[in-house]
Amino acid sequence: MSESSLSSKLFATAKQYIPGGVNSPVRAFRNVGGEPFFAQRAKGCRVWDVDGKDYIDYVGTWGPAILGHAPQAVVNAVQNAAKNGVSFGIPNPLEVDMAKLIVEWVPSIEKVRMCNSGTEATMSCVRLARGFTKRDRIVKFDGCYHGHVDALLVAAGSGALTHGQPDSAGIPASYAALTTVLPYNDVEALENCFATLGDEIAAIIVESYPANAGLILPQPGYLQKLRDITQKHGALLIFDEVMTGFRIGKGGVQEKENITPDLTALGKVIGGGLPVGAFGGRADIMDMLAPDGPVYQAGTLSGNPLAMAAGLAQLREMEKNQGWQRLEELGQTMETAVLETLKKTGRNYQWYRAGSMFCLFFTETPVKNLTDAKTSDLNAFRSFFHYCLNHGVYFAPSQFETGFISLAHTQDDLDRTAEVVQEALEQLG
Numbered sequence: 001m002s003e004s005s006l007s008s009k010l011f012a013t014a015k016q017y018i019p020g021g022v023n024s025p026v027r028a029f030r031n032v033g034g035e036p037f038f039a040q041r042a043k044g045c046r047v048w049d050v051d052g053k054d055y056i057d058y059v060g061t062w063g064p065a066i067l068g069h070a071p072q073a074v075v076n077a078v079q080n081a082a083k084n085g086v087s088f089g090i091p092n093p094l095e096v097d098m099a100k101l102i103v104e105w106v107p108s109i110e111k112v113r114m115c116n117s118g119t120e121a122t123m124s125c126v127r128l129a130r131g132f133t134k135r136d137r138i139v140k141f142d143g144c145y146h147g148h149v150d151a152l153l154v155a156a157g158s159g160a161l162t163h164g165q166p167d168s169a170g171i172p173a174s175y176a177a178l179t180t181v182l183p184y185n186d187v188e189a190l191e192n193c194f195a196t197l198g199d200e201i202a203a204i205i206v207e208s209y210p211a212n213a214g215l216i217l218p219q220p221g222y223l224q225k226l227r228d229i230t231q232k233h234g235a236l237l238i239f240d241e242v243m244t245g246f247r248i249g250k251g252g253v254q255e256k257e258n259i260t261p262d263l264t265a266l267g268k269v270i271g272g273g274l275p276v277g278a279f280g281g282r283a284d285i286m287d288m289l290a291p292d293g294p295v296y297q298a299g300t301l302s303g304n305p306l307a308m309a310a311g312l313a314q315l316r317e318m319e320k321n322q323g324w325q326r327l328e329e330l331g332q333t334m335e336t337a338v339l340e341t342l343k344k345t346g347r348n349y350q351w352y353r354a355g356s357m358f359c360l361f362f363t364e365t366p367v368k369n370l371t372d373a374k375t376s377d378l379n380a381f382r383s384f385f386h387y388c389l390n391h392g393v394y395f396a397p398s399q400f401e402t403g404f405i406s407l408a409h410t411q412d413d414l415d416r417t418a419e420v421v422q423e424a425l426e427q428l429g
């Protein structure tokens with residue numbers, strides 16, 4: 001970004017008024033250096049910055065833009081809904097449509113409540129699990145991100161089974177101590193944890209496919225193991241499908257892998273680009289929520305009509321166009337091109353993909369957990385990222401993120417991307 005660019009000027013002003021110049025930290029490009037560009041508009045798979053340059057976008061507003069940006073069906077739905085009022089704070093019919101759709105599509109969900117972000121969804125799952133089981137301890141996995149919830153912004157302590165440590169200033173150590181952090185894909189660590197703490201554990205929360213440390217896939221049988229061990233010890237299993245829900249398929253990872261969690265957190269794709277989250281699951285657990293039960297949870301804007309209209313339009317459009325099947329095909333096309341390019345350039349980097357989600361780790365170590373992901377060559381990634389950005393291809397500005405293909409990406413877009421990726425790898429030297 002040149003200093004005279006409009007983006008650069010806006011960023012300088014933003015930094016005077018907004019901490020770090022951004023409203024969410026990863027947007028600041030700290031992991032790759034340089035400055036972010038400012039978006040002017042976005043349509044299909046493209047984003048235009050305020051200086052008029054355009055990019056083929058694989059961030060997709062961090063997951064929600066599964067149809068591409070500003071799809072006509074979603075724009076129309078929002079415009080039509082807005083004519084009838086932008087918020088009611090009174091029950092509205094769109095909330096019922098959305099709840100019905102979620103319960104029909106997501107196998108484990110019998111009842112669902114809407115909220116306004118993925119963070120709210122996971123936070124509410126944790127409270128509900130604690131209220132239902134009357135236990136306090138939560139088990140999470142290193143490298144799984146569940147939003148900025150106090151109980152979940154926790155890092156592993158030193159030593160195998162010590163209590164978690166706050167992963168942010170401002171989180172009391174006594175809160176973090178109620179969270180145990182385990183390495184992902186490690187059955188032995190899981191068994192040891194439940195053998196020692198089993199009767200204290202309210203729930204395991206897990207990203208069904210961890211997608212916030214790059215993309216990490218579960219080893220065969222691992223998710224079933226999580227299901228079995230929680231059942232055995234009277235703990236709940238919470239699937240955080242904020243990223244994977246309606247992205248991996250109609251019923252998320254739980255349908256694909258045939259696992260039935262007790263509670264599921266949703267967000268991102270479900271809102272069609274508007275601020276939305278949802279959580280749902282077994283009716284007997286969900287009925288613990290206020291006003292029927294003792295677990296309090298609420299939201300002034302929850303079930304907002306614009307957000308419901310946008311989400312419903314996006315999900316119905318996906319269904320109508322057999323979207324998930326097409327995304328799998330686009331994913332395969334990209335995969336073939338990337339694997340060929342890696343071969344041509346003599347790089348043994350690790351590539352992972354699930355449908356339209358992908359990650360290229362700049363390491364030769366197979367990645368089964370966060371420790372493996374951290375073996376990535378971050379200097380090489382940085383150089384790759386900036387080369388791609390300068391040549392009109394926008395991947396997430398961090399090695400530890402997942403890429404997203406949308407239905408708006410065409411064969412030409414994927415071909416152009418493959419060219420740029422090859423050049424970017426070649427210039428690494």
Ligand SMILES: *Cc1c(COP(=O)(O)O)cnc(C)c1O
Nearest residue numbers: 117118119145146147240242243
């Ligand atoms: C993005 C994300 C969240 C947090 O959602 P927000 O809407 O940003 O609060 C939680 N869990 C997962 C898996 C996510 O990817």
